[in-house]
Amino acid sequence: MSVLQRSKYISQDLTKRTGQPDMLDFDDIQHFLMSRPPARAARYEFLSFRSGVGGRAWLTGLIDKVGTAGAVGSSLLDARWVTVGFTWNGLQTLGVAEASLANFPEEFRQGMAARAGVLGTAGANHPDHWVGGLASPNLHAIVVLFARDVAERERCRGEHGRYVAQCGGVEVLSSLDLEAIPPFDYAHEHFGYRDRLSQPVIEGTGMEPTPGSGPPIKPGEFFLGYPDEEGPAAALPQPEILSRNGSYVAYLRMQEHVGAFRDFLRAHGETPEQQELIAAKLMGRWRSGAPLVLAPDKDDPKLGADSQRSNDFNYAKMDPHGYGCPLGAHIRRMNPRDTATNMNRRKMIRRGGTYGPPLPEGVPDDGIERGIAAFVGCASLVRQFEFAMNVWTNDPNFHELGNERDPIFGTQDGTFDMTIPKRPIRKKIIGLPAFTTIRGGAYFFLPGIKALRYLGSLSDGV
């Protein structure tokens, strides 16, 4: 998943591109799924409203701090970026009418914990083990703060803490601090893989997809109220002021077992080169980011760092049998490209970052929790996120593999395998261990700015 890092982000003045009816309303849409600010630190706070009136008071005082797509990249917001989202229970507590609440899609109404059966989050990944109150019905809202650096994050943490204490209407159930992993010149996660290489480009933002990434995706795949890949905008939950310009995000806190991952590489590769190849086969890319389809035998760090080349490949024509990139590798599952149909309706926007200290090379695991805490943004949780979890991640028979799950992120318990196609004899790793554990998750709705004001203006019993 994407990690927090200094990088290019949308710096064009998005506010200039409004006007036509189907064009994105950059002044209303929260910046979160639209841009990737140059943040090196973050804090997520998970909140519970003590009452509707308390929640509305808290929200009303915060709205002006929430970043819009139009403001990001301008001088208005240059050091910290604030996002606000609500669970369905949160919308209910804020006073949204029952008839309106019933309009929201079922999976959002139920919440992520109740969807464990669909998502395949069983065993150690099951919501019974989640931390931070994330599986609790009392989870009502999230505030996501991305900050330029740790000092700015700490300043904002203090400011929000004082605001919460003063307004009294909300309780902080839990929080998570995130920091990018050094070296800061490229984005990567705790296992050492370069991240932030692939991301859908949204039509109407003026961004150009990199070669091989396919055409820009219609905005209705990510924001409610816009045409999507199927045609005109889908029906909006009512009232429109609440739902237009909103998005859904699936939040996941994923612990990474770095010690176990390194032990596994050592157990399956005699030399450092062989170990690197095993790591690449699990992901579908070398840790440098170079894709196996283009660099099947040997790492090519220059290719990994070159955004104009690192996505310029397909599977059906260039690697049909998986001799380069195994059929079950993480990136081949999460974006099967030309080997799947309807791909433009399954795209997801990934945001988030790494938490916990990096584990230095050559030392045993210290038992400290570290991982990725990320968001998957979309217009339909069931069609985009849940499909990816149910079919691509956890269906043992995906690509007719028979007994495999995503090697990086699937629900692994030592009973699933990983096939590495190879001529003349393929290699099969029997009984893959779990390299990651889901420590919590939740579904949030990120409303537009007008919707935030609408929510703040509600009263109990409406």
Ligand code: HEM
């Ligand atoms: C700890 C868990 C995870 C790790 C370590 C991880 C790591 C990575 C890395 C390193 C990449 C390659 C960089 C890139 O293409 O941007 C990647 C790609 C991707 N991941 Fe994950 N990921 C994790 C979980 C997830 C989850 C939960 C989802 C969604 C449900 C997801 C969806 C994707 C997608 C869509 C891609 C891009 C594939 C492509 O377009 O080729 N990942 N991931």
